[in-house]
Amino acid sequence: MIRLLALDMDGTILDEGGVLPPRRAELLRELADEGIRITFVTGRMFRSAVRYGEMVPLGAPLVAYNGAMIVDLMGVMWYHDPIPEEETRRVLGFFRDWGVYVQAYNREELWVEEATSPASRYYARLSGVEPTQVGDDLYRGGFASTKILAVEEDPKRMEELIREARSSFPSLDFYTSKGQFLEVMLKGVNKGRSLEMLIYFLGIQKDQVLVMGDGDNDSHMLSSFPNSVAVAGASDLAKRSARFVVPQGAEPVEWIRDNVICGAEPCRCGG
Secondary structure: OEEEEEOOEEEOOEEEOOOOOOOHHHHHHHHOOOEEEEEOOOOOHHHHHHHHHHOOOOOOOOHHHHOOOOOOOOOEEEEEEEOOOHHHHHHHHHHHHHHHHEEEEOOOOOEEOOOOOOHHHHHHHOOOOOOOOOOEHHOOOOOOOEEEEEEEEHHHHHHHHHHHHHHHHHOOEEEEOOOEEEEEEEEOOHHHHHHHHHHHHHHHOHHHEEEEEEEEEHHHHHHHHHEEEEEOOHHHHHHHOEEEEEOOOOHHHHHHHHHHHHHOOOOOOOO
């Protein structure tokens, strides 16, 4: 029996503009009405993710920042594992030297060098969070960033950037998302590990959880849970890590309802 639905957001339940389609929201509400708890397991900040709770009845704490933070619906932090201060300073300087846009996360504040840059404005529209402009203070250290995000639109240069970053910072992990985003985490911090921690707190077994995602940063989660689903447009790594892949053209929430949840057990979903 599925008791918890743990969903990635961007590229999984949200469209390219960060919008939750009305029919998908309706399907999620139907599943919640059946007694299935819903949460998000996302790379987003908590305050960027929780606002979608107006459309989806969330029933468990959120796993945010790719697993570096767990926060309940009252805003109480259950877990936080940021990049240490010195590593934060060095990584931000590394990206500055490469000439790529980079942003940091000081708790629930989004810190950028220049708030009016195109990349900063794009991310603000996508996340619904206005950045805090800190200028050169971004690179001076003194804080532990929950995660770090850089943007590189050239695929070949992105490959070179990742290769050099991994060589320079063996204590960190680097994941791509949305193609042009490079997300930096403390090694070992990921969605899968934090979701395992959350269900331990909640008293839910792994086989009672259904997870769904699309990106390389979802791969730990997808490979760690027996009921795992990659959406049709997922990365190759995500598809290899998942037990199921949603067929091209299928509505993902409807598909998991019919083929994984209601396909495996009696339920009233969808009438």
